[in-house]
Amino acid sequence: MILFQLFISFLKIGLFSFGGGYAALPLIQEQIVSFHQWLSLGEFTDLITISQMTPGPIAINSATFVGLKVAGFGGAIVATIGCILPSCIIVSALAYIYLKYRKMSLLQGILGSLRPAVVAMIATAGVAILNTAFFNNTATLHLDMVFLFVVAVGLLQYKKWNPIAVMVMCGVAKVVFYMIGV
Amino acid sequence: MKLQRLKKIFFSTLYLSAFTFGGGYVIVTLMKKKFVDDYGWIDEKEMLDLVAIAQSSPGAIAVNGAIVVGYKLAGFWGVVVSIIATILPPFVIISVISYFYVAFQSNIFVKLMLEGMQAGVGAVIASVVYDMARGIIKEKNKISLFIMGLAFIATYCFSINVMYVVISCALFGTAQALYQRKRGIL
Numbered sequence: 001m002i003l004f005q006l007f008i009s010f011l012k013i014g015l016f017s018f019g020g021g022y023a024a025l026p027l028i029q030e031q032i033v034s035f036h037q038w039l040s041l042g043e044f045t046d047l048i049t050i051s052q053m054t055p056g057p058i059a060i061n062s063a064t065f066v067g068l069k070v071a072g073f074g075g076a077i078v079a080t081i082g083c084i085l086p087s088c089i090i091v092s093a094l095a096y097i098y099l100k101y102r103k104m105s106l107l108q109g110i111l112g113s114l115r116p117a118v119v120a121m122i123a124t125a126g127v128a129i130l131n132t133a134f135f136n137n138t139a140t141l142h143l144d145m146v147f148l149f150v151v152a153v154g155l156l157q158y159k160k161w162n163p164i165a166v167m168v169m170c171g172v173a174k175v176v177f178y179m180i181g182v
Numbered sequence: 183m184k185l186q187r188l189k190k191i192f193f194s195t196l197y198l199s200a201f202t203f204g205g206g207y208v209i210v211t212l213m214k215k216k217f218v219d220d221y222g223w224i225d226e227k228e229m230l231d232l233v234a235i236a237q238s239s240p241g242a243i244a245v246n247g248a249i250v251v252g253y254k255l256a257g258f259w260g261v262v263v264s265i266i267a268t269i270l271p272p273f274v275i276i277s278v279i280s281y282f283y284v285a286f287q288s289n290i291f292v293k294l295m296l297e298g299m300q301a302g303v304g305a306v307i308a309s310v311v312y313d314m315a316r317g318i319i320k321e322k323n324k325i326s327l328f329i330m331g332l333a334f335i336a337t338y339c340f341s342i343n344v345m346y347v348v349i350s351c352a353l354f355g356t357a358q359a360l361y362q363r364k365r366g367i368l
Binding site for chain 2: 014015016017024046050053054055056057058059060061064065068069076080083084086087088090091092094095096098099102105106108109110111112113114115116117118119120121122123124125126127128129130132133136145146148149152153156157163164166167168169170171172173174175177178
């Protein structure tokens with residue numbers, strides 16, 4: 001019974017969270033804190049913090065976390081499957097339509113106006129991340145972070161470094177800055 | 183051959199998913215670097231279309247991105263393989279962390295490391311946006327430039343949900359295509 005409830009709750013979260021990232025938060029909160037009370041509000045805040053500090057989408061992280069807490073390993077599996085099932089069906093269907101009909105002029109028109117918007121939306125996500133990185137929720141600009149950013153861009157654009165190596169390098173450099181007292 | 187490709191999809195996606203701090207757009211930019219620039223399996227325009235599909239569907243963008251890329255590269259089994267590879271790292275990490283949460287949260291080195299990585303994440307996105315925007319500017323199409331500017335203002339300055347931006351652009355594109363067809367341009 002509890003497994004079925006977990007499955008349905010996360011199926012709803014998967015189906016109705018549009019826009020990605022934190023757009024899903026209110027929906028997750030409604031389902032797991034207000035409606036089923038699987039987590040307290042404090043635990044939910046902890047979950048958001050964990051999600052910020054670890055890789056992975058917040059909806060998947062919630063499914064694993066809540067599933068484990070409420071019904072153990074099986075719960076985590078069931079909740080995660082519920083969460084991704086709507087995506088699997090809808091995205092595969094759209095991909096099928098796209099690959100089959102993309103030569104059509106109508107679909108070309110739609111995609112032609114979507115492409116520039118996609119670039120803009122990725123840019124928005126990037127600026128938001130840099131804002132947090134440079135200011136860290138304060139009013140002062142953290143010059144060490146700006147320095148890391150400039151070096152990272154240089155390594156990516158001119159030295160063609162692997163992006164993940166660049167990210168890890170930035171993390172390690174920040175720890176080194178702290179230890180030598182920059 | 184096919185098994186080789188599935189294996190490659192699995193390990194690339196697993197590796198990307200394990201390092202996508204900072205939301206779905208990061209994994210999408212990393213996928214572009216891997217599958218477009220490194221392997222040459224998808225061309226750049228097609229990748230933008232696939233990202234648009236991932237964005238306009240419900241669910242996490244990272245998962246949707248993995249599904250759409252998996253489907254394009256290897257059909258049904260591509261989807262299965264890329265989904266498993268995408269959810270495995272967060273699943274394992276969250277399971278472990280929920281046991282050690284307090285120690286993890288208060289560790290200064292973990293905090294600094296994650297903070298520093300944000301600068302790197304920002305740099306990766308900046309680099310990908312630069313490449314993609316240059317591709318669009320080169321087309322010298324005023325309408326595309328206008329859409330790019332407007333979409334940035336809408337999402338950044340006014341925090342408009344990306345779903346509405348995607349729908350508006352799709353409607354605009356439809357109207358434009360129908361108008362051109364009527365005039366006999368296409």
